[in-house]
Amino acid sequence: AQTVTQSQPEMSVQEAETVTLSCTYDTSESDYYLFWYKQPPSRQMILVIRQEAYKQQNATENRFSVNFQKAAKSFSLKISDSQLGDAAMYFCAYRSALRAQKLVFGQGTRLTINP
Amino acid sequence: DTAVSQTPKYLVTQMGNDKSIKCEQNLGHDTMYWYKQDSKKFLKIMFSYNNKELIINETVPNRFSPKSPDKAHLNLHINSLELGDSAVYFCASSPRDSSYEQYFGPGTRLTVT
Numbered sequence: 001a002q003t004v005t006q007s008q009p010e011m012s013v014q015e016a017e018t019v020t021l022s023c024t025y026d027t028s029e030s031d032y033y034l035f036w037y038k039q040p041p042s043r044q045m046i047l048v049i050r051q052e053a054y055k056q057q058n059a060t061e062n063r064f065s066v067n068f069q070k071a072a073k074s075f076s077l078k079i080s081d082s083q084l085g086d087a088a089m090y091f092c093a094y095r096s097a098l099r100a101q102k103l104v105f106g107q108g109t110r111l112t113i114n115p
Numbered sequence: 116d117t118a119v120s121q122t123p124k125y126l127v128t129q130m131g132n133d134k135s136i137k138c139e140q141n142l143g144h145d146t147m148y149w150y151k152q153d154s155k156k157f158l159k160i161m162f163s164y165n166n167k168e169l170i171i172n173e174t175v176p177n178r179f180s181p182k183s184p185d186k187a188h189l190n191l192h193i194n195s196l197e198l199g200d201s202a203v204y205f206c207a208s209s210p211r212d213s214s215y216e217q218y219f220g221p222g223t224r225l226t227v228t
Binding site (some may be wrong): 020033050089102 | 145148152155156157158159160163171173191203205207208209211214217219221222
């Protein structure tokens, strides 16, 4: 079974600085998708960024980018120019391309932005 | 335009009661899901339906029974509620293709007293 691990329960960063959230996963599959979701205090789950495992190029969405290391099974999220609105729980998630389409989530990282 | 909606958003009830949570999506997606988020914020899949057919049932007590009257709706009925059922329940939907993201509803916070 696939597992996702986020080893940082909490992180904090100064406004306008850069922060990196870590995620590792375990799978025997070669074809899959990885996601970062953000959950602000409103509890709405919001997609931040998506990475296809077959793509070597790291995904980027404005201030958000990932460092995808397939061999190391690592998928970290970098947030540049942190803003107060970035404060939230961040979840890393895995989805198989082959089988049942459920998302397997990590434990989450609570990100605090210090003004 | 709400893509995935859930009702109610908050539900407080006593142990032993039976309750339902409703979910509707207007995105035309084939697949719908129920996830449970516990008090430690951990999210885990409970059920998945594809075109009204159950495709995932993850070791959930049989007090939980999903029902999909059509592919736009997936309801969750819970019998004989227990204290440990207190959690936030999220409905989600996606196209069948795994490459697409799942769109989540706003969640239903269930409190069992």
